[in-house]
Amino acid sequence: MRWFKVLNKAQIPTIDSIKTITVDGRQVCIVNNADKIFATQSYCPHAGGHFDGGWCKNGNLICPIHRYEYNLETGRGAEGQGDYINIYPTELREDGLYVGFEESWWSKLWG
Numbered sequence: 001m002r003w004f005k006v007l008n009k010a011q012i013p014t015i016d017s018i019k020t021i022t023v024d025g026r027q028v029c030i031v032n033n034a035d036k037i038f039a040t041q042s043y044c045p046h047a048g049g050h051f052d053g054g055w056c057k058n059g060n061l062i063c064p065i066h067r068y069e070y071n072l073e074t075g076r077g078a079e080g081q082g083d084y085i086n087i088y089p090t091e092l093r094e095d096g097l098y099v100g101f102e103e104s105w106w107s108k109l110w111g
C-alpha cells in the first residue's frame with residue numbers, strides 16, 4: 001500500500017459534501033458521508049459522469065447524471081446496475097488526510 005497525504009485537516013469536505021482532489025496528476029473524490037471520510041474514483045462507470053456534483057444517501061454515493069448509486073463501503077452499484085466503483089482506504093493522521101493505493105494497482109495504471 002502506498003499512502004499519499006491529500007488534504008490538511010481544514011480542507012476535508014464538510015458533512016455530506018464531496019471534493020475532487022488530484023493525487024499525482026489523477027483525480028479522486030473525497031466524500032464526507034455523515035462525518036465518515038471515503039475516497040472514490042471520480043468518474044461514474046455508467047456513462048462517465050463526474051461524482052463532484054453528486055450527493056450521499058443512505059451510505060451510497062449518488063451520481064448526478066442518471067442517479068446510479070454506489071455503496072461507499074464496498075463500491076458496489078445498487079441492485080440491477082451490475083457495476084462498481086473503486087473505493088480507496090483513508091486514514092486521518094495528525095497532519096491531515098491520507099489515501100492509500102495498492103502498489104500493484106498503482107504501478108499498473110500510473111506506473
Ligand code: FES
Nearest residue numbers: 044047049063066
Ligand atoms: S453517468 Fe453516472 S449514472 Fe449515468
